[in-house]
Amino acid sequence: MIGIDLEDLTKEYGGTRAVDRLTLSVEPGRVTGFLGPNGAGKSTTMRLVLGLDRPTAGTATVGGRPYAALREPLRTVGALLDPQAAHGSRTALDHLRFLAVSNRIPDRRVDEVLRDTGLATAARRRVRTFSLGMRQRLGIAAALLGDPAVLLLDEPANGLDPEGIVWIRELLRRLAREGRTVLVSSHLMNETATFADHLVVLGRGRLLTDLPMRDFIERHSDARVRVRSGDPARLRAALLTGGYAVTGGDDGRLVVEGAEAAQVGAIAAREGIAILELADERASLEQAYLALTAAETEFAAAAPKGA
Template sequence: MSVSIDARRIEVRELRKRYGRTVAVDGVSFTVEPGRVTGFVGPNGAGKSTTLRLILGLDRPDAGTTLVGGRAYRDLRQPLREVGSLLDPAAVHPRRRARAHLLWQARSNGLPARRVEEVLDQVGLAAAARKRAGGFSLGMRARLGIAAALLGDPPVLLLDEPVNGLDPEGIAWMRGLLRALAAEGRTVFVSSHLMGELEDAADHIIVIGRGRILADASVADLRERASSGRVALRTTRRPEAIALLAGNGATVATTGGEQLTVEGLPADRVVELLTGAGLPFSEVTSHRASLEEAYMELTRDAVEFGAPSVTVHTAPSEGTEVPR
């Protein structure tokens, strides 16, 4: 494997970290490429924040390396100019005003005070610049955290759950911002415990569960992979239809009334068989997995604190079916 020195690439190799007896990250490797939004998704406790903390040099890994632009974060001299990060939007001093909160960060990396005004404008907090951060709503704190991440106009952005707790308007704003930053050629690495939050923002998804990488694929690939090929239909002659389809290798389940769910046969083959046998049918729908379902599928065994026996395996309800 060639070692790239692209200043915008994040590389994580064989990363391991345990806290006491808990293994937080267990041999994680991935690369985050510039120019796109990469989602970092996993259930709570999966190791997302730990990985981000290790990349930022906050915690020391037990093994493995993390590089940003080919260098360890701790070796960066003006890190805010190279990596913008947001780990915890609540980490503000309640009595300090928003402007001062950004100014000291600018000073710590030799950035001009002008940048403070610019990023406050950029995130729509200019009017709140003189307010104390303690009075900020969750949404305002998220914006303040993003402003801090943008201070050094960095080519790499690392954001831990930036959408968490935002209202719909805030979520839409954040998605737009993430896309815009990636479109400028920046590396945008965003974690979330909800795949849905990233559904319209991310181009690429890295799924982590119990400290291991479960998937590292484009959004399109991930969707493809999780589509189970289930076909739902309605027929007035259920027993015959079941016998026919099962005889052709499908697994058929009845889901109440005249409804059938067919697994193991593509929709066009189902239609062909039923038509050939002269059986009446209607409302044929091919089930296409949402990103959220793909994620649930991947992390089913990796949910750290999940409720016991989550019934992910049941046939999809009508509400989740997408007609093709």
């Protein structure tokens, strides 16, 4: 099993610190979502892992070695950085065959990845005729070509249609189940929550969060229930007795903090109180993520005057 390790990784461009003393392990067997606002340093980190840029300080290693020291890099690490990377005048098939031959990858892998990415019927079309979503699929096909243990995918869902988004979600989950290390950058917290087991958030090159997705969701989306009943005063009393914090009530509607709808429903049933409305409510994950990164956003729109 091969993971990615960053130690004090730092990259400066002129006076800008794109990546700032980043220490992090990306583990095999799970999908790690890599989030952060524009300019947070996600792409730079991926480029440093791939040896496309030199760190100013610190190290980035794959399975304990720098990328440049890997014997057969494409068989160890697959990457999607730029969906426009394929030459427009080539067909998808030629593009992948060229990559396979130059990396001593068996030709049968070309057919396999074309099939896996849903491009088999478009294989003989020139890449310049491809939509952005098809180019993404081709970039993913190229990343998968060497059957690598490690995958770095920079916004792979960009440009995909809803069916494509479901497909990529399932692909990422499968790759992790197979024991691979999967690092996927995105701007969207809600989307990332649908496929990532683990979450890393950067802000201005620094590590803001590194924890299991489940923990982030639990920490940031407090459960609460909205309930309307035939006897709000009695329901409120029963909920308070049950140890719940209850707010609202003037119009008969109550908000119960830290509860699930089933728990509130059970208390009402026990008391014989008629329930007119009952719904789980969760603070939006996207809001929690935006709050986390608000202070770290390089390109935030200025607040309008008087706001």
